[in-house]
Amino acid sequence: MKIRCAVLDDYQQVAMSMTDWSVIADRVDVKVFNTHIESEDELSAAIDDCEIVVIMRERTPFRRALFERLPRLKLLVTTGMRNASVDLAAAAEHGVVVSGTRGGGEGTTELTWALILGLSRRIVRENEALRTGGSWQSTVGVDLNGKRLGLLGLGHIGTNVARIGQAFGMQVAAWSQNLTAEKAASAGVRLAASKDELLESSDFVSIHLVLGDRTRGLLGSRELGLMRPTAYLINTSRAPIVDRDALIEALRSGTIAGAGLDVFETEPLPVDDPLRSLPNVLATPHIGYVTEASYQGFYRGIVEDIEAFLNGSPVNVLS
Template sequence: MKLRCAVLDDYQGVALGLGDWARVDEQVDVRSLHHHLPGEEAVAESVGDCEIVVLMRERTPFPASLFARLPRLRLLITSGMRNASVDLEAAARQGVTVCGTASNSEPPAELTWALILGLARQVVPEATALREGGPWQSTLGADLYGRRLGLLGLGKIGTKVARVGLAFGMEVAAWSQNLTAERAAESGAVLAGSKEELLAGSDFVSLHLVLGDRTRGLIDEAELKRMRPTAYLVNTSRAGLVDQDALARALTEGWIAGAAADVFDEEPLPPAHPLRTAPRFLGLPHLGYVTRRNYEGYFTQAVQDIEAFLDGEPVRVLR
């Protein structure tokens, strides 16, 4: 009997074409699901017959309660080497091996700049007006040259964003709880004295932090009100860093000039979510890592993870 494998949340229908699944064809039957499964019951019903499940980032959470509903599961693979939505302790108790894949930091850094530029030059409203026969020019763009870019987080992605900011002639400042002046200077940034100082003094603020107990809700109503009314906020990291309700109010009431996000507290974003209709908001459906090179890497290494597991020597195991 072959093992059964399901690839979840393959929205674009590309998973089976971007990895060499023929390498495991004799031992594994693979299928992909092109739609999001809304909740544990739907997941358990769809993949309850599977010994192997492949996840795309954090699109489908795997808490302890879901592991308990999947007694056949033996191998869980996630794209990337970190997935906060997978309960690794529960997986271990259930005897499930959890493996990851490599992920490139360039795509989310590139998308961050797509959002910054989209906000600064009002790309969406101007493009929409052009297509729909609206007014020819109705906005004034915000300059980047000579303005301050504030980065909350200066890791792999934040460093790449900083270098582009410098190329635009921006002053780059950065802050995180463990960042030093020396480390900031290596990326061409100055260390802000505090989070509050960075928010109050920046024209564009971009978030590049890992979500955890110390960073959850880092940007709340008080912090948004510290920002300049001409400033913009960009989040391509994790939705939990920002109070979503406060952000919607900030946009509606004009506390800041605008915001952009590629991540949300619930995905896919519910139709009635306030950010869908918030003014001066540029939103994308979590595209930060969605590029051909990244996907080719994810599914190529997912096949490798399966091969190694079948050989009894799992690789890239998450603990």
């Protein structure tokens, strides 16, 4: 009898085409769910016969209560090598191995720049006017050349964002709690004297930090108030790094000029959420990692993780 495996949240219906599943087809029966199941009751009923579950990033959290309702579950595979929505302690207590995967491509870097360019040139507004017969040339764009780009975080993605900013002729600075002058210099970036100095001096502030105890709520009302009223905030990292209520108030009051957002505290974003309708927000539905290269890497890794587990030697185990 084959082992049952559920692949959750395959919104684009590409899970079975992104890699070769044939290497485990004789041992695993895969069922794919293309829509998000919000209710824990419905989800546990749908997958309670599965020994293996695959999740895409943080679309479906796995908390202790869910592990308790899935006694057959033996392997949970998550895309990426960290997932804040999985209770690893609960998984271990219930005898569930949690394996991660490595993606590929530079999707988040590229989307960061799509948001910056979309905001600076008012692309959505101008495109809508063109499509509907509205005003011709109704806005004046913001130049990037000569402007200041401030990066909160200078890891892999932050460094690549910096490189592209430099190509646009921007002055790039960065800050994080552990960033050194040597690391900044190696990327050709100025190390900001402090977080406050970075916020006060930047025309665009882009967040590229890992969510943790030190970064949760890093930007609140005080920090957003330090930004220029002509400045834009970009977040393709994790939503809780910015205080949600403070951000909405800053956008409504004109404390900042606008925001480009790809991440939200509740996903999918509720239909009545103000971030869907504020005119100075350019938002995308957490698609930074949703590219062919990333998906091919993720799903290839998923199959490799499952095969290794079936062979008795789990790999990429998270703890």
